[in-house]
Amino acid sequence: MASTTLERRPPGADAEADAPAATTLTVPAGARLLVDPDGFAALCAANRDLRLERDADGALIAMTPASSEGSGRNAELIIQLGVWNRAKGLGKVFDSSAGFTLPDGSVRSPDASWIALDRWDRVPAEERRRFAPVVPDFVAELRSPSDPIPALRAKMAAYLAHGVRLGWLIDPEARAVEVYRPGRGAETLAGPATLSGEDVLPGFTLDLKGVLYD
Numbered sequence: 001m002a003s004t005t006l007e008r009r010p011p012g013a014d015a016e017a018d019a020p021a022a023t024t025l026t027v028p029a030g031a032r033l034l035v036d037p038d039g040f041a042a043l044c045a046a047n048r049d050l051r052l053e054r055d056a057d058g059a060l061i062a063m064t065p066a067s068s069e070g071s072g073r074n075a076e077l078i079i080q081l082g083v084w085n086r087a088k089g090l091g092k093v094f095d096s097s098a099g100f101t102l103p104d105g106s107v108r109s110p111d112a113s114w115i116a117l118d119r120w121d122r123v124p125a126e127e128r129r130r131f132a133p134v135v136p137d138f139v140a141e142l143r144s145p146s147d148p149i150p151a152l153r154a155k156m157a158a159y160l161a162h163g164v165r166l167g168w169l170i171d172p173e174a175r176a177v178e179v180y181r182p183g184r185g186a187e188t189l190a191g192p193a194t195l196s197g198e199d200v201l202p203g204f205t206l207d208l209k210g211v212l213y214d
Helices: 037-046 068-088 149-161
Strands: 004-008 023-027 051-054 060-063 091-094 112-116 138-142 166-171 176-180 187-190 194-196 205-207
Touching: 037 051, 068 091, 068 112, 068 138, 068 205, 138 149, 149 166, 149 176
Parallel strands: 138 166
Antiparallel strands: 004 023, 051 060, 091 112, 112 138, 166 176, 176 187, 194 205
């Protein structure tokens, strides 16, 4: 595993020539950088161009940005989910930049997620401006070529353990989708054309063209 390099810019700094110099921190392979919740929030605020998550023990997880192709697939997923949600008005849609604090203290950012409106409305306004302590009803993870499938499967299992009601692990490389539901083993669908939102996203059908296929 390669080392991870994190770059911290002073607040307000940008890429302009006269901007203050950034501080670079290289974390050796195998090392774990621990941050508390406030430190994680500050680190994310100072590095908005990085994709960061926090493990339950406080370990910082730095992820590579999505590829252009992967970002386009994720956008198609978000667009379809958003159109359905706007028509139904049943909840709130979130993209991959949203972070949620799960009951074990970890902070996760699914590629797409949805929360029922009655549950989202119970989240205090102050908490919404941070990494809201609420578990999404639905999550989707879109695998990139560099993502190890065991790690993604472990993430999906953790989502379910914390209360997610429906999860999709979409793998364009294998042209397959794993569907996760509470109390059941993952169901693998080979080459599906569509996905049903079932009773969690009632009336939603995802067309996988542009998401799973080109």
